[in-house]
Amino acid sequence: MRLTQTALQQVNVNQNFRRIADFFISIQYMHILPQLVRDPGGFSSVPIRNDPYGRDLVSQIWNTSINSRESRLKKINEVLATAVPQFSDLSVTQDTTTGLPHLTVKYTHWRPRAGKQNESLFSDGTLRLLALLWSVFATEGPLLLEEPELSLHEAIVGQLPGIFARLDKARKKATRQVFITTHAEAMLSMPGIGANEVLRLEPAAEGTIIHTADEKDLRLMEEEGLSAAEVLLPKTRPARIEQLSLFPLQ
DSSP states (O other), rough: OGGGGGGTTTTTTGGGGGHHHHHHHHEEEEOOOHHHHHHHGOOOOOOOOTTTTTTHHHHHHHHHHHHHHHHHHHHHHHHHHHTTTTTEEEEEEEEEETOEEEEEEEEOOOSOOEEEGGGSSOOOOHHHHHHHHHHHOOSSSSSSEOTTTTTHEEEEEEEEHHHHHHHHHTSSSSSOOOEEOOOHHHTTTOOOOGGGGGGGGETTTTEEEEEOOOHHHHHHHHTTTHHHHHHHHGGGSSSTGGGGGGGGOO
């Protein structure tokens, strides 16, 4: 039975280094799958908490205190209204029949009165962007976001780092450290990204090698004004990638 928990997890053992254990617990990983947000019950009948793929996203929002929830949704609504002009009045309500919470918005269309929609009708991009923005407010530990550019328009992707930074500054609690894995040129082209903020991961035979910017990279970005996309992204290009087009089809 003692082997079911590591020393890091056992409260009667980790007293001298519990701050390290608490830090690891505070780390949040997010990789939202829109289909899970729309229909969490269709993939698992068992209630799930803190699911990194979004099965309990709407429940998390609903269970947040009213004041915090409304404040966060108001800020998120401002961002979404820019990206999706037809959306307004983002809120979360409880279904009187099933008791389940739902995200709702007013959707402006050709009819005189705006219609209401819930998350089942949101596009993949809208759900992913909403979830990404909500995750910035969620807790205080480091936030790990895997390829947040998926399903989003390139113009929005290019603004994500700035959006995350502004929302983080708007938090009443301590700011969060955000780690993003990406291949998106639009994101890495943002001028505000410094050479010291990008780590390049290189697969190796025995694991992964983490590269920081070298002196040449620093000079090109800091003195020549080139972006991380121009300097560092080409280094991630797989060797002999041209061979892909030469594989026989039969």
